[in-house]
Structure formats: structure tokens, C-alpha cells
Amino acid sequence: MDATGPSEPTGRAGPPAATFAPPPPSRYESQKRRDWNTFLQYLRTHQPPVSLPQCGGAHVIEFLRYLDRFGKTKVHEPGCAHFGRPESPDPPCPCPLNQAWGSLDALVGRLRAAHDERRTSGEVENPFADRAVGVYLREVKERQGKARGVAYRKRWKRKRVASTAAGSSAGADKRGGSSSSSTAAGDSRSSSPAAS
Numbered sequence: 001m002d003a004t005g006p007s008e009p010t011g012r013a014g015p016p017a018a019t020f021a022p023p024p025p026s027r028y029e030s031q032k033r034r035d036w037n038t039f040l041q042y043l044r045t046h047q048p049p050v051s052l053p054q055c056g057g058a059h060v061i062e063f064l065r066y067l068d069r070f071g072k073t074k075v076h077e078p079g080c081a082h083f084g085r086p087e088s089p090d091p092p093c094p095c096p097l098n099q100a101w102g103s104l105d106a107l108v109g110r111l112r113a114a115h116d117e118r119r120t121s122g123e124v125e126n127p128f129a130d131r132a133v134g135v136y137l138r139e140v141k142e143r144q145g146k147a148r149g150v151a152y153r154k155r156w157k158r159k160r161v162a163s164t165a166a167g168s169s170a171g172a173d174k175r176g177g178s179s180s181s182s183t184a185a186g187d188s189r190s191s192s193p194a195a196s
């Protein structure tokens, strides 16, 4: 995780030589830096201005909502004829354009990491790790999933149901196989010698 040694920018003492340029930061790193600057800018221009230590989950959610005005993802509302359909409508509908859930989720991940990097001794809570932010993202995911006919939630549910069903059927199988086991069926079965 901490193998960033040689790529650390250390050329503050003098101007970098034209022939030796440090390797450019990765796409993720530069994106993270851009996002962080955007966020700081948002806090600075906030009414009233918010300093980083004052910033909490509510501010993060406000920021995510603010970003929606630059969004490009059509999110159909329940009343729209295109609601629940993945294809984009041909005569455009008046539903709002939002940030896609995936973009917001990735953005929060980058900002959370950026905040962690700047934290000195853990005296400030990471607002991006706030529970409310997680709840907000989940709501966005569900709303967009429904609007586009992608049932994220159902898929999870089905998985969980399938696994519990498998577990219970295995239990039933065990119960049917051994007659005198009361509590630890598997254990008693393996330790007991041949039953007549």
C-alpha cells in the first residue's frame, strides 16, 4: 500500500531539469487531486463558508446534490413513460439529469482517500466515511436502478435467499440421514463408528 517512494514529488528545492521529468501521476491520483480541489472550492464558496474540520457528512451530501446539476444521466421519475426502461427515450422527457450513482460512489471513494491522506493524527472524523453519506449513496443507487429498470437490490436479495435455501436444505438432509443426532449432527456423524 505504501510503495509510492520514487514517485513522490520532491523537486521543491529547484526547478525541474528539462531532461528529467518525474513520472506523471496516475490517472486515479490526478483525478483524486482534481476532485479534492473541487471539494475545497465548494467549501470555500459555501454560504456560510465551511472549514475542513467543520465539514461533516451533511456537507458531503450537499456537495453530491450540488454536483447533480452537472450530471448527464437521465433519471426517469415514476410518472414518466420511460420509467423502468434502460433505453433512452426518443422524444426527450423532462426528467432530470443527475450524476450517475457509479460516478458518485467512485468520487466519494477518492475524496475519502484524499481526506485520509491529509489527516494528521485522526483528530478529525472523515466526513466521507459518515454513515449518512453511505445511506445517501444507497438511496441514489436504488432510485437510479428503478428508473433504469436495473434491480440492484433484487439481485442481492435473490443471492441471499439462494444461500439460505441451500443451507436449510443441507440441514434437512442431515436430519434425514442420521437418526439419533441431537445437536452437533456433523460432528457426531464423523466421530461415531459404524452404526448398525
Ligand SMILES: [Zn+2]
Pocket (backbone or CB within 6 Å): 075, 076, 077, 080, 081, 082, 083, 093, 094, 095
Ligand atoms: Zn423520463
